[in-house]
Amino acid sequence: MCGIIGTFGKKSELSNSQVESLLESLHHRGPDDCGVWQDEKNGVLLGHTRLSILDISPAGHQPMSSASARYVVVFNGEIYNHQALRTKLASQAWRGHSDTETLLACIEAWGVEVTLKECAGMFAFALWDREDKCLFLARDRVGEKPLYYGWQNDTFLFGSELKALKQHPAFNAEINRDAIALFLRHNYIPAPYSIYQGIFKLEAGCLLTLSAVQTKPKISPYWSACDVAKDGVKNPFLGTPKEAVDKLECLINNSIKQQMEADVPLGAFLSGGIDSSAVVALMQNMSDRPIKTFTIGFQEEGYNEAVHAKSVAQHLGTEHTELYVTAEEAMSVIPKLASIYCEPFADSSQIPTFLVSKLAKQHVTVSLSGDGGDELFCGYNRYIMTNNMWKKLSILPVPLRVMIAKGLTSLSPHTWNNLNKFIPGSRHYNNIGGLLHKGAGVLASRTVEELYLGLVSHHSNPSELVIRGQEPSTLLTDNSPDLTGLDDVQRMMALDMVTYLPDDILVKVDRAAMAASLETRVPFLDHRVVEFAWTLPMAIKNLNGQSKWPLRQILYKYVPKELIERPKMGFGVPIDSWLRGPLRDWAETLLDESRLRKEGYFYPSPIRKKWEEHLSGQRNWQHFLWNILMFQSWLEDQ
Numbered sequence: 001m002c003g004i005i006g007t008f009g010k011k012s013e014l015s016n017s018q019v020e021s022l023l024e025s026l027h028h029r030g031p032d033d034c035g036v037w038q039d040e041k042n043g044v045l046l047g048h049t050r051l052s053i054l055d056i057s058p059a060g061h062q063p064m065s066s067a068s069a070r071y072v073v074v075f076n077g078e079i080y081n082h083q084a085l086r087t088k089l090a091s092q093a094w095r096g097h098s099d100t101e102t103l104l105a106c107i108e109a110w111g112v113e114v115t116l117k118e119c120a121g122m123f124a125f126a127l128w129d130r131e132d133k134c135l136f137l138a139r140d141r142v143g144e145k146p147l148y149y150g151w152q153n154d155t156f157l158f159g160s161e162l163k164a165l166k167q168h169p170a171f172n173a174e175i176n177r178d179a180i181a182l183f184l185r186h187n188y189i190p191a192p193y194s195i196y197q198g199i200f201k202l203e204a205g206c207l208l209t210l211s212a213v214q215t216k217p218k219i220s221p222y223w224s225a226c227d228v229a230k231d232g233v234k235n236p237f238l239g240t241p242k243e244a245v246d247k248l249e250c251l252i253n254n255s256i257k258q259q260m261e262a263d264v265p266l267g268a269f270l271s272g273g274i275d276s277s278a279v280v281a282l283m284q285n286m287s288d289r290p291i292k293t294f295t296i297g298f299q300e301e302g303y304n305e306a307v308h309a310k311s312v313a314q315h316l317g318t319e320h321t322e323l324y325v326t327a328e329e330a331m332s333v334i335p336k337l338a339s340i341y342c343e344p345f346a347d348s349s350q351i352p353t354f355l356v357s358k359l360a361k362q363h364v365t366v367s368l369s370g371d372g373g374d375e376l377f378c379g380y381n382r383y384i385m386t387n388n389m390w391k392k393l394s395i396l397p398v399p400l401r402v403m404i405a406k407g408l409t410s411l412s413p414h415t416w417n418n419l420n421k422f423i424p425g426s427r428h429y430n431n432i433g434g435l436l437h438k439g440a441g442v443l444a445s446r447t448v449e450e451l452y453l454g455l456v457s458h459h460s461n462p463s464e465l466v467i468r469g470q471e472p473s474t475l476l477t478d479n480s481p482d483l484t485g486l487d488d489v490q491r492m493m494a495l496d497m498v499t500y501l502p503d504d505i506l507v508k509v510d511r512a513a514m515a516a517s518l519e520t521r522v523p524f525l526d527h528r529v530v531e532f533a534w535t536l537p538m539a540i541k542n543l544n545g546q547s548k549w550p551l552r553q554i555l556y557k558y559v560p561k562e563l564i565e566r567p568k569m570g571f572g573v574p575i576d577s578w579l580r581g582p583l584r585d586w587a588e589t590l591l592d593e594s595r596l597r598k599e600g601y602f603y604p605s606p607i608r609k610k611w612e613e614h615l616s617g618q619r620n621w622q623h624f625l626w627n628i629l630m631f632q633s634w635l636e637d638q
Helices: 016-024 082-088 099-110 112-118 162-166 177-186 225-234 241-259 274-285 306-316 327-331 334-341 350-361 373-377 381-393 398-409 413-418 432-440 448-456 488-498 500-515 527-533 549-555 575-580 584-590 593-599 604-616 622-636
Strands: 002-008 033-039 044-050 071-079 121-129 134-139 148-152 155-159 206-211 218-221 266-269 292-298 319-325 366-368 519-521
Touching: 002 071, 002 121, 002 162, 016 033, 016 044, 044 071, 044 121, 071 099, 082 099, 099 112, 099 121, 112 134, 112 206, 148 162, 155 162, 177 622, 225 488, 225 527, 241 274, 241 527, 241 549, 266 274, 266 350, 274 306, 274 366, 274 373, 274 549, 292 306, 292 350, 306 319, 319 350, 327 350, 334 350, 334 500, 334 622, 350 500, 373 488, 373 527, 373 549, 381 448, 381 488, 448 488, 488 500, 500 519, 575 584, 575 604, 575 622, 584 604, 584 622, 593 604, 604 622
Parallel strands: 266 292, 266 366, 292 319, 366 519
Antiparallel strands: 002 044, 002 155, 033 044, 071 121, 121 134, 134 206, 148 155, 206 218
């Protein structure tokens, strides 16, 4: 894995110390090597920091020129099928065995767009065409690797992380208030927006082109998750469930085999859940030595998956490393989060993700993970829950639903929680009052998409909190993609594939791992696996009401059911209790009313009200408050 940074424009000339600052800001992404290439006549600079994975010799150094010297590239990521691509270029004379050299050779032979469609991998790269004087930026199909870009004071900036762009003297750090509103709703800022005015994220599966003649970035998709979803549903797999499992296992095996190629030590994250256990089981099955696996454990009840991971590791015979961290050790990560994520980001599982990445880095340089299984195989409880809820709600007239909502909110969540023991079948809900109030907030939904947006939103109307901030269009609001032919559950899965997965899950993993100089790879997100998964009918994905049925059948070939079958836990930390205890003073400082008023981004009153309700125990506002606190912490770090 690597970091890339670059500029284009008439004012892109930089001193040696300024170039060093750009590269130093990305040192964590590539601590093994760095390099710069400049074309001063055309105002182009390409910078690269390298985490050596394939071809750790000088032949893998970047920026790298093609054999003809027409193209120069800085590349972040891995092309897993690069050996197969080399076979297609049989007459090529190779200098080394890096996938970056393969990429350049393919581009010389086939052009950029054809090469992108041929490549299987995770990547973000910048390519300068010295002949046509054209700049290309590209990002992988699903969005595993990040790429920011934008014009700032007549200079076009691009790079892996915002912290690198900020080092450039042309950067204008004007905060985008509309992006704050998006952040409060989602706990992340969805692409193409960023926290800064004029700076954008290149969306997954897209190619951007720019030149002195065409200064406005032209962005075109070369692969679309939504189109894949529609095509898969339109042309479903027609075999038996067993045949589906066999084909899926073959595809995942091929993906894992390619992703296990590395010239450095390699291992895997293991939570003991279905997804990570399936990846580790298949890795171990094709390895002649124990796979290195890593797990973080917590003493807090309800947050510790380490015991389950250990049982799976023992059964599979992996070389397992677990680390139990104290609340103090976990909380020590919090001051680093603003720097790690560069812009406000509030998925609290960012904390254990960084800790397990830091643990893994002590033993390996590459770690595979099980991310993507929920989105591809209907793993999230909210899919079926929302669908079932909509079937019942849609029968009732909207005015009646509004009346029911008023009735539910007539009692406080605290009162509902006290009544919990008298409500049949409700005892397994820890916060039924909060759930009922959340449900009441979406009862007036007119479509299942509107219902789903309400259920996944951390705040239903963030514009009322952000001073002069209005939510722009997103794929979850009035810019919804065409998902014709998909049923309600499939539409939710597809929307997660293009929003929650790239903008939350993959951001979380990339930044946390890169902060520890660890490369992560995600076998389920090989586009061939993704494309096949979308052909599987819901009757197979959710056979007999069991979510992720095909993945479970693969896993059960290697791991007994009793080690896996348990309620879904998630990968979190007890933010709610920490805010009432050891984090209280830190939070109080950031949420101080006079401070909020002086900074001028939020209306203080509703925030203070929720903070007081949380401290008293009347409500659990941990998700809402964590969003505000992560913005405040980020702002303080600027």
